[in-house]
Amino acid sequence: MQASLRYREIFFGKEREETMWRNPQFVILMLAIAMIPVRLLQGAESGGSIGGVVKNPSGEPAAGALVRVKSAERGLTRTVISQERGRYNASNLPPGKYTVQSVGGGLQSNGATVEVDGNRSATLNLDLTAPAEFKKTASMIEFAAVMPEGEGKDTILSICTHCHMNGLQEILLSRKSREGWLESIAKMENRPYGFNESLRISERQREVVSDYLTKNYGPDAPPLDPGKLPKTWVKGAAVKSVITEFSVTAGAFPHDVAVDSKGVGWVSENRHGFLGRFDPNAHAYTRIPLPGGKSTPSPSSVAVDLQDRVWVSDGNNNRIVQYDPKTSAFTVYPIPAGPNGERKNLNTIRFHPDGTVWATEIGANQILRLDPATKKVAEYPVPSGVLAKRNTLPYGMAIDGNKFLWFIESIAEKVGKVNPVTGEITEFEIPTKGAIPHRMAADADGNLWFGEAGGVGQLGMIDYRTGKITEYPTPTKYSGAYSIDVDRTRNLIWVDEMIADQIARFDPRTKNWVEYPVPTRYSSIRRIEVDPSRPNRVWFSGSHKDTVGYIDVIE
Incomplete structure (x- = not known):
């Protein structure tokens, strides 16, 4: 039996009002349409x-x-x-x-x-x-293995691989003069990419990198010998795994994935303005357009609350959008724009036990508090950014054992703690320089974990009682530890190793690591989440390859 390819797109036109969703007949119609999937793959569990x-x-x-x-x-x-x-x-x-x-x-x-x-x-x-x-087939980390050691290599892997996911391949296949390499560096200093600023590189780093590239990849350097790349086999506990990947709409750039209590994955199609729903049992992918705004919606962060309602940040329109799958109804929460109409670019969304919703504003150096009942918004500037008159890039966020909120300052390389009652922020330095932290999650004990995506490749843990930070190197050097989530049933820490094209599991009790392969190279996984209905399943979104998927660990 051949699967049929069906497309489900709900369009309301330019004049869209929240009042439409208060009409019962309209809601029933939308719910009926919502049952039509983009792709329907029947018999997934009995094929x-x-x-x-x-x-x-x-x-x-x-x-x-x-x-x-x-x-x-x-x-x-x-x-x-x-x-x-x-x-x-x-x-x-x-x-x-x-x-x-x-x-x-x-x-x-x-x-x-x-x-x-x-x-x-x-x-x-x-x-x-x-x-x-x-x-x-070769991962970025395999290309890194054949690069000569040196400070230049460390710097390239630390600051150049978060935009150029296949950047090492480009370097190893290119041959340029010193002037040519300096020209390439200069281009990156004046070209922002996505949520990332233009390349921030010191004069010394520029000299170190250009010297390294000219010496090893200059005009007279021999071409890359593929035979010298590592001969990789999957070993150890990682062989007991199955990886499923599904191709979403081309060009969607699925930034985040979150999982509801039924094991359904929700995906933000950042460049298409859609919310995606992937049912792993039926292998059905459904696309739901966000309500219209002044600009094309650009969903980024996705989170699912305890009622299985889906919350999405929409950076282009300075708002948070809530979607209720039970009724197909949307609720829109506007966020004040910047002084000159700037976008706040909300990132990680978290739900506080007191009913408020919190988020990081990566475009405004602020932490946001939303009261859904009143739609009232409070914003708290990050002190170190205010003092330095620059954006610290607040990114990941989690809630500790005392119900305080912690967040990452990616550029400042700090972590912050927010008092949910007063909004007071306390900041802590990350021990390792060049850490470039991004995502964060809390474990079953209330401690916080975060990935250090810089060249160091480390996992950081914050003792929420003392603020002490302990760091654990990943088994793979230059792993690009990025997104974090926790299997709270067994207190196992999951880490997205973006540069290595791996997702790793760390047991804090035994200090044991297992690194599972992500088969699609250069996926640029920006979010992982443990499936609450199946803790042995970890979901991921492959933004650069337009995929959503999950790893099943077989035990």
Whole structure:
């Protein structure tokens, strides 16, 4: 049975009023329309399977290889890992044609097409005989492994990889004179990217980087030898995982994903102005346009409250939008614009036990408090930013064991604590310079965790009682630790390693790490979230590759 491709887009025209949502007949109509998915993939939990054995060039079983099973028609890719004796099995596949290919140890198999029909099993053995297409299969961290060591490398990985997700590949394949490299650096100093400022680089850093690039990637440097890239296999506990990825609308730039109590993922299509809903049981993706504003909506942060209502920040229109899936109703909460009409660009949204909603304003150096009952807004400037007359870039946020709010100051490399009653802010220095922190989450004990996305690659923990910060290096150097979430049932910390194309799990009790691969390279994952209905499932949004997906840990 072939899946049908359907598009669900609800448009109200330019004249859209909140009063429309108070009309019961209109709400019923919208709810009916909401049941039509973009793509409907039936039988996800009772489908067929593809399995077999992966072998190396010598004909021996190969364990630790990635096996990608992809349906282009459905936009679905399921990746499994070959186990002992090279065996793999991709199950619960909806009917249709799949392309199957394995990658491991710098090699790949030829792509093969397999038809999945109903609940039947198909057998396909895979031979790793051809060199892997390194531009598609090598992660940024694998390119980093062949870069000569030095201060220049550390600086490049720390400040150049958050906009250029495939920047290392571009560097290793380019050959320029010193003047050419300096020209490239100058371009970045005058070109903001997304929420990021233009490149901030000191005169000394500019000299160090240009010297390094000229020495190692100048006009006379030999071309990159792909054979020197690491021959990577998945090892240890990470082999017991399944990764599912779904392709959303091209160009959507899915910035965030949040998960409701039923295990449904909600996605912000930042460049299209839609809220996406992905049902993993039916593999159905539904697009819901945000209510119109003065500008095209640009949803960024997404959060789901205890009533399963979805809250979305809309930077272009200085507002927070709430969507109730039960009624298909929207509620809009306007946020005051800046003195000259500037956008506040709200980021992380959190729900306080007292009923208020809090968010970071990355475009205004402020912390926002919203009372949904009255729509009253209070804003608290970040002191160090006011003193320095610059934006500290407040980003991630979490609530501690005393119900105080903590937030990240990404550029200032500090963390702040907000008294929810008075709005008073206390700031703490992060021990490691060049940390470039971003996201934050609270654990079951009320302590705060954050990722240090700079070249250092560390996980930070704040003792909420004392403010003491402890840092834990990730197993992979230059990991780009970015987004954080916590499995509170077992107090396990999950970390998005953006540069390494991995999602890691850290156990604070044993200090044990497991790093799980993200098969689609350069995904630029900006948000991960543990599924409250299945703690062994961790969701992610791949902004650069227009994907939403999840990792299932098999235990």
